[in-house]
Amino acid sequence: MLEVTHLSRCYGDFKAVNGVSFTIGNGEIVGLLGHNGAGKTTIMKMLSGYLEPDTGSVQIDGLDMAKQPKTLQRQLGYLPENLPVYGEMRVADYLDYAACLKGLDGREKIDEIRRAIKATELADKLHARIHTLSRGYKQRVGVAQAILGRPRLLILDEPTNGLDPTQTRQMRALIKDIAREATVILSTHIMQEVEALCDRVLIIHRGQLAVDEKLDNLRRANSIMLETSATDAREVLGRLGQEEGIEQIEPLKPAGTFRIALGEGTNQRSTCAVIARTLIEAGGEIYRLQPEQRDLESLFRQVNETNPTAQQKQQEALEDAA
Numbered sequence: 001m002l003e004v005t006h007l008s009r010c011y012g013d014f015k016a017v018n019g020v021s022f023t024i025g026n027g028e029i030v031g032l033l034g035h036n037g038a039g040k041t042t043i044m045k046m047l048s049g050y051l052e053p054d055t056g057s058v059q060i061d062g063l064d065m066a067k068q069p070k071t072l073q074r075q076l077g078y079l080p081e082n083l084p085v086y087g088e089m090r091v092a093d094y095l096d097y098a099a100c101l102k103g104l105d106g107r108e109k110i111d112e113i114r115r116a117i118k119a120t121e122l123a124d125k126l127h128a129r130i131h132t133l134s135r136g137y138k139q140r141v142g143v144a145q146a147i148l149g150r151p152r153l154l155i156l157d158e159p160t161n162g163l164d165p166t167q168t169r170q171m172r173a174l175i176k177d178i179a180r181e182a183t184v185i186l187s188t189h190i191m192q193e194v195e196a197l198c199d200r201v202l203i204i205h206r207g208q209l210a211v212d213e214k215l216d217n218l219r220r221a222n223s224i225m226l227e228t229s230a231t232d233a234r235e236v237l238g239r240l241g242q243e244e245g246i247e248q249i250e251p252l253k254p255a256g257t258f259r260i261a262l263g264e265g266t267n268q269r270s271t272c273a274v275i276a277r278t279l280i281e282a283g284g285e286i287y288r289l290q291p292e293q294r295d296l297e298s299l300f301r302q303v304n305e306t307n308p309t310a311q312q313k314q315q316e317a318l319e320d321a322a
């Protein structure tokens with residue numbers, strides 16, 4: 001459905017998005033996660049055709065955004081980070097205007113506006129001027145314009161930003177509902193949002209795609225965290241090999257910390273016992289040996305630990321020098 005290939009974009013000398021590629025199938029809900037400034041909004045602007053990539057391409061059902069932007073923009077709905085809703089306009093007038101921009105007219109336009117109003121529960125606010133609405137209602141107006149014309153691809157930049165818990169719950173229910181008919185890609189800083197809504201997560205780190213993982217796989221992942229005085233644990237444990245189900249031993253910082261990835265079906269407890277015995281026999285001390293908690297939050301932390309920012313690298317260099 002959506003195919004993104006080697007997408008890059010600079011602002012001046014600064015590379016905000018660097019060689020990002022992924023594909024999204026029909027009906028998926030995909031979460032785009034990343035720290036402030038990671039490049040999420042820039043990616044979403046390129047997906048929606050509002051910003052041209054320097055290199056790379058965006059294709060929807062085989063059509064290229066660079067070649068047929070108008071055709072494709074009519075098939076997608078976009079909720080930008082900062083809603084470009086015109087404060088002086090009344091909600092009904094704005095939706096009428098947005099429907100015209102999408103090429104809707106006549107009976108179809110009226111039906112679509114009605115459907116969007118119903119889905120976003122905006123009926124009570126139709127005659128209100130947009131600038132008088134609360135943040136949550138403004139967000140609903142943004143979503144209403146995004147779903148006009150039943151887009152097959154919906155791009156939502158921080159859809160629950162600034163909403164209270166009740167509004168957030170309603171917005172998530174609405175997104176789930178919309179996703180029954182459309183593919184959805186949404187950006188957020190909120191891990192629970194991804195866990196509550198998405199089938200899959202893409203984590204962007206400094207403009208690059210660091211993780212592309214289905215949430216089901218993430219939950220199933222099987223690994224052990226080890227902290228030991230034996231900084232050569234990789235060699236010591238490497239001898240155990242595949243028989244104990246050990247697939248990979250990844251050294252982390254600080255020295256003596258390792259992530260041990262296990263094969264499918266390996267029993268973590270018995271492998272932990274073998275690891276402990278082997279290290280102690282080799283004269284090592286064990287400070288931590290436990291199955292790794294694999295949730296989105298720990299994966300996000302791990303991405304940032306293993307891909308430090310320039311500032312973190314500088315801090316580490318200073319600490320090493322001291």
Ligand SMILES: Nc1ncnc2c1ncn2[C@@H]1O[C@H](COP(=O)(O)OP(=O)(O)OP(=O)(O)O)[C@@H](O)[C@H]1O
Nearest residue numbers: 011012016034035036037038039040041042043081
């Ligand atoms: N118009 C612009 N001119 C110059 N730099 C920009 C521009 N827009 C974005 N940037 C920079 O590009 C980088 C990526 O910005 P972007 O808005 O895509 O990040 P983001 O992941 O959406 O961040 P946030 O979560 O804070 O919204 C940031 O360093 C930002 O300062």
